[in-house]
Amino acid sequence: MNLSIILVFVLFLLFVTVSQSLTPRQIIPSPVTIEKVGEQKLAATIEWDGIDNNDNQTLFASLECDPLQAIEVENPFPYPVFSDRKVVFDLTVLISNVSVTCVGEMDTNADLIPDELSQLLPVKQITPKLFTVDSTGTNKYVATIKWDGTLNDDNQKLISDFDCHPKESVTIENAPQYPIFGDRKVSFDSTVQKTGNNISCSCNTDIYPVAEGLSTF
Structure with a gap:
């Protein structure tokens, strides 16, 4: 009976120790930067750091711009790996003299679909x-x-x-x-x-x- 009590107590301590040692895996993105790269062509870049990520880990990255008829994101859903440290989206301006808002998003879960995105990045504008x-x-x-x-x-x-x-x-x-x-x-x-x-x-x-x-x- 005494042995059973001691065994349960030891297992509890092990559980606490393991749970406290776990570090949440996360991406720490920087704000989107946009620069002109040609006639009616822009490049939007997102850079990142992170915690507890494998360099070969595939990430989810997305950039969406509104209104859609004014600007086209040619590669809206690339899948970079963590060691890339940045991803570049190619944009084509379809209509000038229109206010455009772009939102970049990233996650450690590469299996996300667009309506499950978890982090919104503010845009300099x-x-x-x-x-x-x-x-x-x-x-x-x-x-x-x-x-x-x-x-x-x-x-x-x-x-x-x-x-x-x-x-x-x-x-x-x-x-x-x-x-x-x-x-x-x-x-x-x-x-x-x-x-x-x-x-x-x-x-x-x-x-x-x-x-x-x-x-x-």
């Missing part, structure tokens, strides 16, 4: 607001663009452009500009050369160097 136009004098106007964003450093350089048509009717005096993210706004001075015409204007603010087709409005 600019979120511009509608521009405002104010009169500053006879045939003189100033257009102001403001923005917010995610994962941006206040000193990060941006590119901001403003364009109006027909070009012979209005002159933009200081476009493009290269503000920093912390400015949170930029202003463009314009002079109307011909009155009585319908004038349409568009603007674009993006992380510099520009990734064509992203963060525009």
